Amino acid sequence: MATSITLKNGEQVKxxxxxxxxxSWSIRDGTPYSVARIMEFLPAEDAHPSHKGKGKEPAPGYTRVRLAWYYRPSDVSDRPVADSRLLLAAIYSEICDVAQLRAKCYVVHRDKITDLAGWKKRPDRFYFNRLFDPYIKKEFEVIQSNDVRNLPVHIRDELTSRYEYVVAEKEIVPDLTDTLRNCETCSKWCPPQETVRCDRCKSFFHMGCVQPPLNAKPTRGYGWTCGPCSRAHEQAVEGHDVRHVPAPAAKPKSHAPPARGRGRPRKDRTLAEKEESVPVRHFKMWPFRYFGLHTVAEDTSDPDDLIFPRTTTRVGSKYQASIPTKDSPRDQDIQERGGEATVEVLNLVHVMSDTQVVVEQRKARLSAKQSVRSNVDWLTEVIRRFSEAYTLGLEFSTVGVSNVFRYEKWKTTETRYADREWDDDEMAAFEDAVLTHGAELRTVRDEVGTRTIYEVVRYYGHWKNMKLGEENRRRRLLGSSKITPPYAHPVPSADDSDSEGSIVRTPSKAHASCGACRTRDTKLWWKAPKGLPTSVLCDACGISWRKYADLNHLRPIREEAAAVKQGKTEKREGTPLAGSSAKRIKTNGSIPSTPIATTSNGSPQHRCLACHKYGSGKVFKCKECQTRVHSGACGIVDPGSVDSWTCDLCQNEKTAEASLNPDCMLCPRPTRERDKKAFHPPADSFLRVCKPTEGQGWVHLACAVFVPEITFSDARRLRIVEGISTISTHRWSTRCTLCNQVGGAVVRCADCPTEYHVSCAWSRGFKFGFEIQVTKAAKREPSALVSFNGVSGTMYPVVRCKEHEGTRRPLFDVCETNEYGETALQVYCNTYKQAPVAQSHALLRKARRLDLVLEEKDAAPVNGHGHGAATLAISGGRDDGTDPQCAHCKTSFSPFFHPLPRAGAFACHRCHFEGRTQMPLTNGHIHPHAHGLGP
Structure with missing residues (x-):
């Protein structure tokens, strides 16, 4: 009979x-539930030995359970995964308390699910197709053992009879699932790691069976041919009878089930229930074992062979030290490892006499603080210093701990034996960071700024223990008997309906709202993780976060339910999706009402100003100016809440790190009051999103991305614009065809010679996007190739006029995402817009660009003179040697003097920059934007 227990919610699990x-919620810091498989039930640690037999019915003393864990992709990687039902298996188990089991769920391998979309719509259903090993930090593919065919019969029968799944590297899966491969020479089985294949006859050989034997497989990109095929090729070449016929490309194998067509009926629910109840083979409580590159096939028959994933052994000169032989001369200065000089003595109490062991009396003299005497680090250091004094024959009275530094023999500098005290500012920054980011201690370390990650981790443990102690003392004062022991899993009482302590019975605010969907109507309130606008979640969002680690997965279900409630019929697969609606849109008077996208509770969604779409990812709204944009279209890395983000311009109004004048340096300067409105767009335009430059100026993000010469110091965050001085003179001197002004940097239409400013094109609704052009293999640059949604090649930014919107060339939208959740703008900027920050400092890069500009200006002849007007502007002198003077403010002091149209007249840099003079750009003019000298 299978052992089983009943959970607190009434479900029976075996x-x-x-x-x-x-x-409990307080111990796990708001993280979601973990998914695990029950391996065995265990009695209490102090149970009678008669109750510890495996396979028996669980006695009342069975309070523990061994669980095999599953990981979520977000637990092992920072890469975002949109599928909240995907898990990673692991060959890792742990013993936990039975009271920690919350509810039952179902986890099935991907290949066993025929209708994945229907499977994910059902509650408490998960799937996996990969395995993560927490020891070597590597992912492996998981396939069914019945799919493994390239094995000898006796080994394959042994493997399939014991295990349901096989774990292997991704590159070896096609070899394992292929037909049986035997050597053409010895007719024995060819293991994948010892096999070489002829490119002409497609036969397999052992690397030791060919003549001459091969020491290694051919390098990637090269082929190998056997002896008969090589001779046949040589004879064909000598007879001039060679015709190169390209071999047909082999279609890659796929273990995924075939896609369900649009007209195919939905899967029967009873069949789906049968799939989740299919028994899985287990051997010694595990359903899978490793069978990859580093596995010997014959070891599979051994029942005690290790099933864990393996990697390359670290043997060789790359990982091991070169030890000289006995006869080789030895350096006398090098101390022998393991001797008295290289071993640090930590404790010698076991060899001291009773009269010498007076540690307790002398320890009391070293410090008067009672808290210090119970500190583990302090006690360890005291015993070490006493032992060191005993070794050197010194009196114990000479031992002191006033110096917190000590010298360790394996280090070249002194180190502290205990962390220094945290001051008030550090503790306040730590608590604020924990309140915002929770247990993400690396982010907390960045917020504190003055501590290492090791100090933050140690202090977090002491701080959490202190908080629990304060809570227990407070409960004692209130007369409560529920005391939370530090770092212990509290066992809930029988009368406590909330088994994990995360249900909020009475919200603190009278009008509490859900931190995810903002609803106010719910039967039950749950505690919310840190970082949300409110501290509570509704019943649906609270369960969704705990089970699936996702607060948005119920949105399609809610929208579908709302549609059914409103009388809309459900669209099944195989039916036309575009149909005429018999119901007209309700109007109020003569103004037609525009439907607004809303969430499940009726609150409006945010519409991104870059792609003009609702949803399709998180849309962040600036809490100051209400600008709304996708995180991937604005360089938002760690924003926190959706509604608590602040854009760069609003944040600069408080920090004043850059200029308070938000005029874009790549756009023409506004000269009249009505023109300033055009270049100061409202918050409902994407041109509101600006980025600071290296000269403390500002540039529209759209202008910085679509002007080719511009780069970013940090392309991931799209900050610190560089390279304005490298923009060609043609872009500055060309007149925009839309605003008819000269002065900004223009770009050209992708399909016609029309040139215009980026901001002008965006304001008039031109098409912006990115195009991937497939280049020839001979012209490809490995660093310049990208792959986006199945298309590989070189990515280019594209701006199209409205007259060319019907072109057939594919164009990726600015906010279009790939399988990793990255937008097209992110992929383009990370690949092509990153400045070489590892090669030089930012100031040095700016100086080099300025030198190149000055060299070009000096080389250009102006008005028949051999030197350019740039030299005149930089030096501040005339051709006749006299000092220039501004024709407007009459000043003689300016870093730059700009020549005016009339001969011999100049304007200082301030008057020229403020637009007091209108001057056509000439070869001798230095544009103030080109040197980052903006406001």
Missing amino acids: INDHVYCSP
Whole structure:
């Protein structure tokens, strides 16, 4: 009979069932439930030995359970994964308390699911197709053992009879699932790691069976041919009878089930229930074992062989030290490892006499603080210093701990034996960071700024223990008997309906709203993770976060339910999606009402100003100016809440790190009051999004991305614009065809010679996007190739006029995402817009660009003179040697003097920059934007 227990929610679970597992909410810091498989039930640690037999019915003493964990992709990688039902298996188990089991769930391999979309719509359903090893930090593919065919019969039968799944590297899966491969020479089985294949006859050989034997496989990109095929090729070449016929490209194999067509009926629910209840083979409580590159096939028959994933052994000169032989001369200055000189003595109490062991009396003299005497680091250092004094034959009275530094023999500098005290500012910054980011201690370390990650981790443990102690003392004063022991999993009482302590019975605010969907109507309130606008979640969002680690996965279900409630019929697959609606849109008077996208509770969604779409990812809204934009279209890396983000311009109004004048340096300067409105767009335009430059100026993000010469110091965050001085003179001197002004940097239409400013094109609704052009293999640059949604090549920014919107060339939108959740703008900027920050400092890069500009200006003849007007502007002198004077403010002091149209007249840099003079650009003019000298 299968052992089983009943959970607190009434569900019956047995061995090999999958469950949610989690300690109380306060201990796990708001993280979601963990998914695990029950391996065995265990009695209490102090139970009678008669109850510790495996396979028996769980006695009342069975309070523990061994669980095999599953990981979520977000637990092992920073790469965003949109599928909240995807898990990573692991050959890792842990013993937990039965009280931590929350509810039952179902986890099935991907190949066993025929209708994945229907599977993910059902609650408590998960799937996996890969395995993560927490020890070597590597992911492996998981396939069914029945799919493995390239094995000898006896080994394959042994493998399939014991295990349901096989774990292997991604590159070896096609070799394992291929037909049986035997050597053409010895007719024995060819293991994948010892096999070489002839490119002409497609036969397999052992690397030791060919003549001459091969020491290694051919390098990637090269082929190998056997002896008979090589001779046949040589004879064909000598007879001039060679015709190169390209071999047909082999279609890659796929283990995914075939896609369901649009007209195919939905899967029967009873069949889906049968799939989740299919028994899985287990051997010694595990359903899978490793069978990859570093596995010996014959070891599979050994029942005690290790099933864990393996990697390359670290043997050789790259990982091991070169040890000289006994006869080789040895350097006398090098101390022998393991001797007295290289071993640090930490404690010699076991060899001291009773009269010498007076540690307790002398320890009291070293410090008067009672808290210090119970500190583990302090006690360890005291014992070490006493032992060091005993070794050197010194009196114990000479031992002191006033110096917090010590010298360790394996280090060249002194180190502290205990962390220095945290001051008030550091503790305040730490608590604020924990309140915002929770247990993400690396982010907390960045917020504190003055501590290492090791100090932050140690202090977090002491701080959390202190907080729990304060909570226990407060409960004692209030007369409560529920005391939370530090770092322990509290066992809930029988009368406590909330088994994990995360249900909020009475919200603090009278009008509490959900931190995810903003609803106010719910039967039950749950505690919310840190970082949300409110501290509570509604019943649906609270369960969604705990089970699936996702606050948005219920949105399609809610929208579908709302549509059904409003009388809309459901569109099944195989039916036309575009149909005429018999119901007209309700109007109020003569103004037609425009439907507004809303969430499930009726609150409006944010519409991105870059792609003009609702949803399709997080849309962040500036809490100051209400600018709305996708995170991937604005360089938002760690914003926190959706509604608590502040754009760069609003943040600069408080920090004043850059100029308070937000005029774009790549756009023409506004000269009249009505023109300033055009270049100061409102918050409902993407041109509101600006980025600071290296000269403390500002540039529209759209202008910086679509002007080719511009780069970013940090392309990931799209900050610090560089390279304005490298923009060609043609862009500055060309008149925009839309605003009919000269002065800004123009770009050209992708399909016609029309040139215009980026901001002018964006304001008039031109098409912006990115195009990937497939280049020839001979012209490809490995660093310049990208792959986006199945298209590989070189990515270019494209701006099209409205007359060319019907072109057939594919164009990726600015906010269009790939399988990793990255937008096209992110992929383009990360690949082509990153400045070489690893090669030089920012100031040095700016100086080099300025030198190149001055060299070009000096070389250009102006008005028949051999030197350019740029030299005149930089030096501040006339051709006749006299000092210039501004024709407007009459000053003789300016870093730059700009020549005016009339001969012998100049304007200082301030008057020229403020637009007091209108001067056509000439070869001798230095544009003030080109040197980052903006406001």
